[in-house]
Amino acid sequence: MESIVNKSEELVDEFSFFEDWADKYAHIIDLGKNMPPLEDHWKTPEHLIKGCQSNVWLHAELKEGLVYYYADSDAIIVKGLIGLLVRIFSGQPPAEIVHADLSFMNQIGLQQHLSPTRSNGLASMVKQIKMYALAFQANKS
Amino acid sequence: MASIAGTLDVVQIRKDFPILSRKVHQKPLVYLDNAATSQKPQVVIDALTNYYQNYNANIHRGIHSLADEATSAYESTRRAIQTWINAEKPEEIIFTRGTTEGINLIAYSFSQINLAKGDEILISGLEHHSNIVPWQMACERHGAHLKVIPINTKGELDLSGLEELISERTKMVALIYVSNALGTINPVKDITEKAHKVGAKVLLDAAQAAPHFDLDVRDLDCDFLVFSGHKILGPTGIGILYGKEAELNHLPPYQGGGEMIAEVSFEHTTYNVLPYKFEAGTPNIADTIALKAAIEYMQTIGFDAIAQHENELLSYATRQLTAIDGLRLIGTAEKKASVASFVVEGVHHQDLGILLDQDGIAIRTGHHCAQPIMSQLGLKGTCRASFAFYNTLEEIEFFIHSLRKAISMLR
Incomplete structure (x- = not known):
């Protein structure tokens, strides 16, 4: 299993090729478009993340001690950004997720989207990703 | 491109507003969120x-x-x-x-x-x-x-x-x-x-x-x-x-x-x-x-001159926006202030807001603190560009250019 740190480094590497913002966002849009949609029965108010201009849904499951995330949004850039986070955190042990730092978002120049002052819901999304991990961790011990 | 025959010396006016010469993401700020708040001239500061x-x-x-x-x-x-x-x-x-x-x-x-x-x-x-x-x-x-x-x-x-x-x-x-x-x-x-x-x-x-x-x-x-x-x-x-x-x-x-x-x-x-x-x-x-x-x-600038300039900006923006494929203006009243609210088919308003911001353009997206309007019109939100007397036709031209680019990226 690849660690969160390794996956983050790969992501930073992947984004280092883009020379301007348009290329970078075109890539994020592609990621969003290619993300499998969340099944409708998970698109419930309980899975909806608050504080967002677009709808963002997040669902998590624990399988054999690892957390798997499934997410969707009706806005494509947010969906792409969520896709990045899911790619990094999905399939990791709860403890790793709880303690993971997000400085890779800074390195790829997308940290502005994680600011709690932006109304795109990503900051709440990160919090929710960690909350799921924390809950799974607490249930295990 | 069109020009305004009005009496406002917008080039001179813009010099009174320090913030209008700043850059956002290395691009000159194009501030089209005036209905949320206006910028301040030096005399106020x-x-x-x-x-x-x-x-x-x-x-x-x-x-x-x-x-x-x-x-x-x-x-x-x-x-x-x-x-x-x-x-x-x-x-x-x-x-x-x-x-x-x-x-x-x-x-x-x-x-x-x-x-x-x-x-x-x-x-x-x-x-x-x-x-x-x-x-x-x-x-x-x-x-x-x-x-x-x-x-x-x-x-x-x-x-x-x-x-x-x-x-x-x-x-x-x-x-x-x-x-x-x-x-x-x-x-x-x-x-x-x-x-x-x-x-x-x-x-x-x-x-x-x-x-x-x-x-x-x-x-x-x-x-x-x-x-x-x-x-x-x-x-x-x-x-x-x-x-x-x-x-x-x-x-x-x-x-x-x-x-x-x-x-x-x-x-x-x-x-x-x-x-x-x-x-x-x-x-x-x-x-x-x-x-x-x-x-x-x-x-001092005069409300008549302000209204004339803003009407020119609005009608230019309205013409340019309606020429965009799949774009629908929301709010087409006979009598309107300089606000252009719109939705683009198949594109989320938030995505447009994010991409325009990368070009230094500030617009507002969402329900604009008027959720009942959105539900009456069957919408989740709109993009809103709102113009002030210190905005120029060149800024609107750049906004339209950037909007077209954003739409083609998102479709």
């Missing part, structure tokens, strides 16, 4: 620092020179506003924190003495949340009902059923003058006349009217009118409540404290006269003083 550097003092009760200078400056803003909106007396001008506080003040004090079980408050389907919620709260307190004038698909008020909506039971008609979400200019004078015929009072939310044209409260004949300083080049945290003297005299105070009293004992308090009855506590002195500089700046 100077008025603020001049107060704090040279004559900062608490007003009204002091006998020393600084208190006197501060009081004169503060009260001269009241007279400047009185003159601008053609109120009869300076006492009719109450300083508030903003439009929202002005509405809350009236919704509370007016309802205390005028609203009873079964009475009605009439608002419109174009209201900002701040002209809905305070009235809902008042209705809940007093067992009254909230009625709503519906809107048509162009985003205009549908007045065909007005005769049934306004009745003897109507105590207050609270109306938005210009819609913040769509730009619609409402026929508030006609509605005011109809309201007065049944003895109802009228409050006008002029937050989005004040930046665009002269207000004349005697011509409008409204009983109350509210607006915010920060949308007319002034600082945040200062707003205006105008009320007819007789109406304001009639109302109980909103907040208790210093300044609003005549005499206080533990048994009984008598209240101060207008306008102080409604200005409890140390007011927002600095921002009030700077608001005068803002109004004088707008008057």
Whole structure:
């Protein structure tokens, strides 16, 4: 299993090729478009993340001690950004997720989207990703 | 490209606004979020620092020179506003924190003495949340009902059923003058006349009217009118409540404290006269003083010239926007202020906002604090570009170029 740190480094590497913002966002849009949609029965108010201009849904499951995330949004850039986070955190042990730092978002120049002052819901999304991990961790011990 | 034949020297005007020369994401700022708040000219910024550097003092009760200078400056803003909106007396001008506080003040004090079980408050389907919620709260307190004038698909008020909506039971008609979400200019004078015929009072939310044209409260004949300083080049945290003297005299105070009293004992308090009855506590002195500089700046430019320039910007933007495939303007009223609200088929408004920001363009996306408008029109939100007299055709051209690019990236 690849660690969160390794996956983050790969992501930073992947984004280092883009020379301007348009290329970078075109890539994020592609990621969003290619993300499998969340099944409708998970698109419930309980899975909806608050504080967002677009709808963002997040669902998590624990399988054999690892957390798997499934997410969707009706806005494509947010969906792409969520896709990045899911790619990094999905399939990791709860403890790793709880303690993971997000400085890779800074390195790829997308940290502005994680600011709690932006109304795109990503900051709440990160919090929710960690909350799921924390809950799974607490249930295990 | 088109040019404006008007009298405004926008190149020169832009030099008065320091922020307009900054960059965002290494691109020149294109600020098209003026309906949210306006930018500030240097004279307003100077008025603020001049107060704090040279004559900062608490007003009204002091006998020393600084208190006197501060009081004169503060009260001269009241007279400047009185003159601008053609109120009869300076006492009719109450300083508030903003439009929202002005509405809350009236919704509370007016309802205390005028609203009873079964009475009605009439608002419109174009209201900002701040002209809905305070009235809902008042209705809940007093067992009254909230009625709503519906809107048509162009985003205009549908007045065909007005005769049934306004009745003897109507105590207050609270109306938005210009819609913040769509730009619609409402026929508030006609509605005011109809309201007065049944003895109802009228409050006008002029937050989005004040930046665009002269207000004349005697011509409008409204009983109350509210607006915010920060949308007319002034600082945040200062707003205006105008009320007819007789109406304001009639109302109980909103907040208790210093300044609003005549005499206080533990048994009984008598209240101060207008306008102080409604200005409890140390007011927002600095921002009030700077608001005068803002109004004088707008008057120097001239509201006719402002309206002409903004209309040119709006009609150019409207032509360019409607030429974009899949773009639908939301709000196509006959009479509109310089607001262009739109949706693009298959594209989320938030995605457009994010990409335009990368090009240094500031627009607003979402429900614009008017969720009922969005649900009436079956929308989750729109993109809103709102123009001020310091915007240029070149900026709109760049905005359209960037918008087309963003749409093609997202489709």
